[in-house]
């Protein structure tokens with residue numbers, strides 16, 4: 001199954017251009033859509049989930065015209081929105097059972113099987129009779145995945161699911177997503193680079209409504225490897241280095257600052273070749289320095 005997005009554009013009534021001729025191919029498996037706040041990720045996710053209209057462009061899910069055949073898309077779609085709210089006073093079991101009825105699972109025995117199975121899959125079986133209001137952020141997000149999986153969707157869209165989760169909950173959530181991702185198309189929108197580095201076989205970076213880069217995260221990291229240089233500087237030295245070099249990231253390291261710069265040749269000034277990571281790819285791309293695969297998305 002492949003999702004083909006062509007020249008998708010959306011301008012809001014206030015004049016903000018959220019998407020500007022976005023073109024992307026999204027194959028089966030886990031796909032990461034990475035971009036800073038305001039990049040246009042949620043707008044794109046909502047259009048793909050048939051919840052919002054675009055101005056122009058086309059989207060095809062294999063043969064299905066996503067912008068036109070909304071009912072067909074909805075039958076094979078699972079969606080976890082960024083602001084997924086739950087009713088605090090009902091239990092996990094009751095709410096999932098309710099969503100299952102809305103999805104058309106009218107046969108009681110069959111519904112019970114599906115709801116039981118999903119609660120086990122997302123590891124909420126033990127707490128199924130507890131009220132959702134008492135759930136942690138991670139538990140709530142896992143519940144969100146359970147409802148997105150109702151009806152056995154082939155396309156799953158999750159919008160910024162790990163924001164606000166603690167590291168342990170994030171790992172748990174990653175494991176859950178990677179299990180699902182094996183035989184479906186999962187689009188994960190996020191501004192957290194490690195979500196994509198840990199999980200996704202393919203990715204795109206979106207910024208100010210434009211797709212800047214796409215490809216395999218490991219290959220992209222490999223491509224940038226020779227251009228990333230590091231050194232430690234003091235707080236006072238930092239502005240000088242920022243003036244003289246293309247600094248793409250700064251990180252505090254026991255009171256001092258580790259900086260990474262992008263340079264196609266040895267930048268001198270005491271820099272050493274650094275081991276590149278997807279974070280370097282991300283920051284260099286956002287800074288307009290790296291566009292290895294632009295145009296091939």
Ligand SMILES: Nc1ncnc2c1ncn2[C@@H]1O[C@H](COP(=O)(O)OP(=O)(O)OP(=O)(O)O)[C@@H](O)[C@H]1O
Pocket residue numbers: 012013014016017018035036037038039040041042043044160191
């Ligand atoms: N309903 C709306 N009306 C006007 N502008 C909007 C609307 N929704 C989003 N925008 C603007 O469109 C741009 C893209 O927003 P969008 O929510 O798609 O980005 P995002 O990448 O998902 O960011 P975030 O992580 O902050 O949600 C932003 O500048 C945002 O302020």
